[in-house]
Amino acid sequence: MDNDIQGVRPPFSRRSFLRTSLMAAALGGVTRAFSPCVPQALAETLTAVRPPVFWLQGMGCTGCSVSILNSLHPRIADVLLHVIRMDFHPTLMADEGEGAVEFMLRSAEENSGGFVLVQEGAVSEEEDGRFCIIGEAGHEEFPLSVMLEKLAPHAAVVLAVGTCAAYGGVTAAHGSVTGAVGVQEFFRRKGIGTPVVNIPGCPPHPDWMVGSILILLDAVERRGLAGGVQEVAASLDAWGRPRAFYGNTTHENCPYLYLFDEGTMAKSLIDKAGCRYGIGCKGPGAWCDSPLRRWNGRVNWCVENALCIGCVQPDFPDGQSPFYQKNLW
Incomplete structure (x- = not known):
């Protein structure tokens, strides 16, 4: 299952690949449904719909990033290189520090309205956000709360990955002094109207994250970025979760x-x-x-x-x- 078939053109059109993947997701088998030729199919069919992705890490344990690295079919390397354009991820990228933050801010400005923001971990505004400083640029410190308030209004959609990002989770449990909240609650307080897709779990299964990205890409392919995001937002359950993965009880x-x-x-x-x-x-x-x-x-x-x-x-x-x-x- 892990060996690519070399020299054979995958029998997938761009549209059929996405639809097949989503049917598999709905049936509960993203990882088991992918065949050996999928990495090649990804490279050949998904090159046009690759909005930049900025992944922010807030108040959490980084377990959600660790979980998505365990994606098997498609492998995480294919996800990062061919399915999405991961322009910023504090754990995975080679760059670091001020240069990386400045690049993200510049890229977000250039792609305003056309990038995907992924938030891992909860958000805190207590002590001017100093419970969670995620970087600096131009001698200015950036608490997560400030960075979210700066970037989120210009994102096409925000994926709140993990229960901490979605609802506050462990970081907002009784006894916490940080005032941690989930992304949607933070947006409510700030009046930010950007659509949010919650992908809870402590941590979420790799399929839930990769599959949600495929659902988004399929909708964008058919309806454009704005229309695709609206379609996805309308298909979530009452708690903002994709029904393909959260539609039935355990x-x-x-x-x-x-x-x-x-x-x-x-x-x-x-x-x-x-x-x-x-x-x-x-x-x-x-x-x-x-x-x-x-x-x-x-x-x-x-x-x-x-x-x-x-x-x-x-x-x-x-x-x-x-x-x-x-x-x-």
Whole structure:
């Protein structure tokens, strides 16, 4: 699956490639659906729709960046080199410091209205934003909050990657002194109307991030940048998530669902003869396709090793805590 077929033109048109990818995404199999010729197809069919992407890292653990690096089909190198134009990413780019920030600001100005902004991690305005300084240019420090306020109004769309960026997440949990919030809440306070696509998870599955980009590119291909963004924004669920990945609960697709229906509950984490709802699994209220998509090259997923902690939900972690507590049954 990882070897390219050399010298063979992929049987994909630009449009058919995107549509096939999106059908696979809707069926829960972005990674398993890609064939060996996809890297070549990506290079040949996706060169025209490559808006610049600026990826900002805020208050978080960088786990979302680590997760997308584990994308298998397409491989992350193909995503970065052929699917999107990643012009700024603090962890991945070779450049750094003032020069990198100045380049991003200059490129954003040149592509006003035509670039994609990805936000990883939550946002804070407390202490003039000094809980999260992300760079400097021209002897001016840039807190994340200031950079977002500067760039977001000129972006075509903002992808809030990870639960911290989408809803505040762990960084906004009880006891935090930073005043951390998600991107949409920050935009609400600032009156910024740029569309936001939330891709929650702690961290999100690589498919959720890459697949959301494919959904966006397909819409842009058919309707242009502005029309494509509007189409994507109109297709999100009530919490701003793509329905292709967040359209059903974990519980609905769980392989242990029949045990739940039978009323057979696990007594401990090592007990695989029962449903884990009885020891605290949050699957019935967590909306994502983890059971179908699985993780780490489809080797396992949350409930195989422990249980669902509801990390894709807007009230994570406080509203999903405590994670391991016996439910009434």
